[in-house]
Structures are given as structure tokens and as C-alpha cells.
Amino acid sequence: MGVTCVCQVPILEGKSVQQTVDMLHKKLEQLGAVKQGSFFVDCETYHATSNASGKKRQPSKLLYVMHNSETPLSCLALFEGGPYLTADVNFDVLMVKLKSHFQNAKGHKVESRGTRYRYCDFLVKVGTVTMSSSARGISVEVEYCACVVPGDCWNLMKEFMQSFLGSNVPELPSVFAAKPEGLYAPVDCMDTMVQYLELFSKVRKQQVIPGASVR
Amino acid sequence: MADVMNVGVNLEAFSQAINAIQALRSSVTRVFDSLKDGMKNKETLEGREKAFITEFQDNLQAVNRDLNELERLSTLVGRPSESHPLHNSGLLSLDPVQDKTPLYSQLLQAYKWSNKLQYHAGLASSLLNQQSLKRSANQMGASAKRRPKVQPSTLALPPQYVDDVISRVGRMFPDVSIELFRPNGTSAVLLVTLGKVLKATVVMRSLFIDRTIVRGYSENVYTEDGKLDIWSKSNYQVFQKVTDHATTALLHYQLPQMPDVVVRSFMTWLRSYVKLFQTPCQRCGKFLQEGLPPTWRDFRTLEAFHDTCRQ
Numbered sequence: 175m176g177v178t179c180v181c182q183v184p185i186l187e188g189k190s191v192q193q194t195v196d197m198l199h200k201k202l203e204q205l206g207a208v209k210q211g212s213f214f215v216d217c218e219t220y221h222a223t224s225n226a227s228g229k230k231r232q233p234s235k236l237l238y239v240m241h242n243s244e245t246p247l248s249c250l251a252l253f254e255g256g257p258y259l260t261a262d263v264n265f266d267v268l269m270v271k272l273k274s275h276f277q278n279a280k281g282h283k284v285e286s287r288g289t290r291y292r293y294c295d296f297l298v299k300v301g302t303v304t305m306s307s308s309a310r311g312i313s314v315e316v317e318y319c320a321c322v323v324p325g326d327c328w329n330l331m332k333e334f335m336q337s338f339l340g341s342n343v344p345e346l347p348s349v350f351a352a353k354p355e356g357l358y359a360p361v362d363c364m365d366t367m368v369q370y371l372e373l374f375s376k377v378r379k380q381q382v383i384p385g386a387s388v389r
Numbered sequence: 390m391a392d393v394m395n396v397g398v399n400l401e402a403f404s405q406a407i408n409a410i411q412a413l414r415s416s417v418t419r420v421f422d423s424l425k426d427g428m429k430n431k432e433t434l435e436g437r438e439k440a441f442i443t444e445f446q447d448n449l450q451a452v453n454r455d456l457n458e459l460e461r462l463s464t465l466v467g468r469p470s471e472s473h474p475l476h477n478s479g480l481l482s483l484d485p486v487q488d489k490t491p492l493y494s495q496l497l498q499a500y501k502w503s504n505k506l507q508y509h510a511g512l513a514s515s516l517l518n519q520q521s522l523k524r525s526a527n528q529m530g531a532s533a534k535r536r537p538k539v540q541p542s543t544l545a546l547p548p549q550y551v552d553d554v555i556s557r558v559g560r561m562f563p564d565v566s567i568e569l570f571r572p573n574g575t576s577a578v579l580l581v582t583l584g585k586v587l588k589a590t591v592v593m594r595s596l597f598i599d600r601t602i603v604r605g606y607s608e609n610v611y612t613e614d615g616k617l618d619i620w621s622k623s624n625y626q627v628f629q630k631v632t633d634h635a636t637t638a639l640l641h642y643q644l645p646q647m648p649d650v651v652v653r654s655f656m657t658w659l660r661s662y663v664k665l666f667q668t669p670c671q672r673c674g675k676f677l678q679e680g681l682p683p684t685w686r687d688f689r690t691l692e693a694f695h696d697t698c699r700q
Binding site (some may be wrong): 175206309319320326329331334337358 | 499585586605606609624625626627628664665666667669676677678679681682
């Protein structure tokens with residue numbers, strides 16, 4: 175588990191999602207990266223029903239339940255703005271039992287699927303973000319596996335991302351700066367998922383790209 | 390051969406001593422048995438007490454006798470091979486099948502050779518130090534006659550001294566934590582944790598660094614059975630490269646007469662990796678080259694370079 179940065183890559187003008195993804199693949203392969211299987215990250219949204227919010231009239235938070243192919247036996251549950259929870263994959267069954275408290279927002283399922291590349295100690299995952307079977311955008315996850323402290327290796331990662339993303343290099347993910355120890359706290363897998371969640375909620379608000387449906 | 394003879398005598402004394410221990414135990418048991426049974430039934434109270442006391446005295450005397458016997462035998466047995474110069478490996482000489490497994494003689498031979506090598510290296514280095522600027526060997530003859538008597542072996546330093554040197558080095562650098570293990574006998578294995586960047590396993594032989602492996606901060610440095618893993622390499626290419634460079638550094642920092650200085654300089658060098666991911670290359674100014682950060686550190690200036698930029 176290294177330092178991870180997830181960002182959205184804009185679709186090139188006059189190109190489809192798939193064509194932009196292919197361009198990224200080509201750039202990575204030119205760099206010397208090797209294809210290493212595929213990956214997915216998905217996210218389901220749950221509304222808290224009136225039963226769950228209790229007697230006090232609190233504004234009900236949304237609950238997100240996510241899976242990551244990198245940790246296939248875990249299931250992650252995130253409330254908007256925390257707290258976050260890592261559970262066994264059985265957690266899905268529990269959510270079905272809690273139907274009366276948390277209702278699944280159908281049609282809100284977002285997922286990102288794509289190819290995993292390895293380049294030295296970097297792991298790059300280029301994924302197509304889809305929502306109700308229409309492609310909404312492109313996610314790129316870059317992980318530097320050898321280092322656990324974001325403050326140490328951010329400049330190095332930025333240089334690497336520049337080499338294939340050009341001017342689309344993202345800023346330092348806010349999730350790292352938000353920790354009490356700041357940038358020098360070791361990372362964990364939740365940091366990655368929070369970044370995916372931010373990306374997904376950005377994508378959800380986005381307009382549907384006309385004519386961009388998954389093959 | 391003398392060893393073998395000794396062992397023969399010892400064995401006999403051993404079996405006698407074991408017999409003596411058994412005798413002692415049974416006489417002690419008898420004492421307690423008689424105490425437990427208490428006084429036997431006799432006509433008069435006086436008679437009872439007298440009989441009891443005599444029996445008790447007899448029993449105690451028997452214990453005393455057996456104990457003396459055991460003490461006499463224990464001087465014959467002696468302490469087995471603890472004071473052997475090669476520590477536990479001296480036990481190899483007890484192997485009766487000398488011809489099939491000549492391990493011990495080979496070990497002695499190797500030890501002798503390594504001592505000799507150490508000695509000659511020490512002489513060579515002192516000669517070279519004296520004449521660092523002169524290329525001719527004119528004065529060699531004079532100094533060769535009165536060869537300085539160097540301490541023949543710095544390989545057999547007491548473990549406390551090694552501990553002391555290591556803990557002093559550890560105190561010099563606040564961001565380095567050094568744990569010392571002695572998994573097999575007297576040789577120390579150090580686990581050096583450098584900030585949140587890397588963990589290095591350093592295998593020592595006395596005060597000489599024998600081998601080092603550098604791994605990532607998040608990597609496991611123990612084997613499945615909980616021992617320090619001193620063999621398997623890191624999963625990450627960066628740390629494999631750093632391991633290579635660290636091995637080069639071991640060969641570079643050599644000073645046979647002052648091994649503690651070597652340890653200190655090596656640690657100073659290793660400590661410069663605390664900014665492994667933060668410093669760009671001093672030559673090309675970039676962080677990455679072929680996917681790796683600048684893994685080379687200059688031995689004198691400790692500046693960071695890529696492996697290919699350092700020439």
C-alpha cells in the first residue's frame with residue numbers, strides 16, 4: 175500500500191471516451207509500463223430512511239458502500255464527510271437486512287473499470303467511469319508503492335504523472351492534507367477510496383455526454 | 390586428540406555423578422518418609438523418641454554422605470567447553486565421525502585464514518597510510534623488519550563492546566532507530582529504521598558489517614516464524630537498487646584497525662537516504678529516471694544522484 179492519487183482526466187475534444195483511454199494506454203506503453211490485469215472500483219449510494227435518523231431531526235447523510243478489486247475481501251462504507259468503515263465483504267448482506275433503515279438509491283451506482291499498468295514501483299489504473307451504463311468520464315489512479323508518506327514523494331509522483339498526463343496533473347489530494355499529522359502521516363486504503371468517492375460525486379453531477387455509451 | 394581423551398574420562402565421571410544424584414535423591418526421600426511416618430509404637434515414650442531421633446540422624450548422615458560424594462564427582466566432570474575459543478562451534482569437535490564430516494578442522498582452518506587475512510590487511514593498510522604520497526617502496530625494508538605487532542584479531546570483540554558502539558551510533562542520529570538482535574550466538578543483526586522511508590537489516594560479524602538488505606518502510610522484515618529475515622530482497626525496485634548501493638558502500642568504507650569508525654561512517658551514509666524520495670538528482674535536476682528516484686549517494690558529499698548520472 176503506497177501513496178495514491180486519483181484524478182479525472184478530461185476527454186479530448188472531438189474524441190470519445192474510449193479513444194481517450196486508448197491514447198492514455200498508448201502513452202503508458204511507450205513509457206515502458208507493462209499491462210498487469212484489470213481492476214474495478216464501484217460505489218452504491220444509500221439514503222437513510224426516517225427510521226435511521228432517530229428522534230432528532232438531523233439532516234440525513236448519504237451512505238456510500240464501495241468495493242475495490244485491489245482488496246477483494248473487503249467492503250468499505252463511507253458516510254459523507256466521515257466516519258469511514260472497512261468491513262468484510264459480507265457487509266453487503268447486512269445492508270440488505272438494514273433495508274428499513276438505509277434505502278439503496280437505484281440507478282446511482284457508479285463504477286470505474288479498466289486496465290492496470292505497472293511501471294517500476296508505480297501502479298497506474300486507467301478506468302472508464304460509468305453510471306447506469308453510460309460512460310461519464312475517465313479516472314486515472316497512480317500509486318507509488320515504495321513510499322507511504324505523501325509529503326515525501328508528492329513531487330516525484332507529480333513528475334511521473336506529467337510524463338503521461340501532460341498538463342492535466344492534479345493538485346495534491348485534499349484527503350492527505352486533512353489529517354491531523356498533515357502530509358507526513360502514513361497512508362491507508364481509505365485515502366484511496368475517499369478520493370474515488372470525490373471523483374464519483376463530481377461525475378454524478380456532470381451532464382451526460384451525448385452519444386457516449388459503453389460498447 | 391586430547392579433547393577426545395578428556396571426553397572419555399568425562400563420560401565415566403558423568404555416569405558416576407548421575408548415580409550419585411540418584412542416591413542423594415533416594416536418601417533425601419527416606420528422610421522425609423521417616424518424618425512423615427512419625428514415631429513408631431514402643432512401650433515407653435522415651436524409647437519412642439530415642440528410636441525416632443536415631444533413625445532421623447542416620448538418615449541425615451546418609452544424605453550428607455551422598456552429597457559429599459556428588460561434590461567430589463562434580464569436580465571431576467568439569468565445565469564442558471564453555472571456555473572454548475570458538476564458542477558453541479567447539480562442540481563440533483565432539484563429533485565422533487571425524488573422517489566423514491571434517492567440519493571442525495575445516496572451521497579451524499577457515500578461522501585461521503581469516504585471522505591471517507585480517508592481520509595482513511591491517512599491515513598493508515598501515516604501510517599504505519604511512520606512504521600515501523610515495524610511490525616507491527624504498528623504505529619498505531626498514532619498516533618490514535620491525536613489523537608493528539597489531540592486535541591479531543578484531544573478530545573476537547566482546548559483545549558488550551559491540552553493543553556499546555551500536556548504541557552510541559544510535560544516539561548520534563535521532564531519526565534513526567537501531568534494534569539489536571543476536572539470533573545465533575554472538576553475531577549481532579541490526580534492524581535500522583530510517584524515518585518512515587526504509588528499514589535496513591544489517592548483519593554484523595563482531596564489528597564488521599557482513600551483509601545488508603534494504604527494504605521499504607511498509608515491508609515485512611520478519612519471516613513467517615517471527616525471526617528477522619536476512620535473505621529475501623525487497624519487492625520494490627527502488628530498494629533493490631539501494632541494497633546494491635549499500636553493498637558497494639560496505640566495500641568502500643573499510644578501515645581494518647578501526648571497525649567502529651566504519652560502522653559510524655556507514656550509518657552516516659545510510660542516513661542520507663532519509664530524503665530518498667524528496668531530493669532531485671544533483672546532476673539532471675529530475676526526480677525520476679527510468680522510474681527510479683536518485684538512489685545513489687556520494688560517499689563523501691552524500692549528494693543524491695541517479696545511478697546513471699553519477700559518473
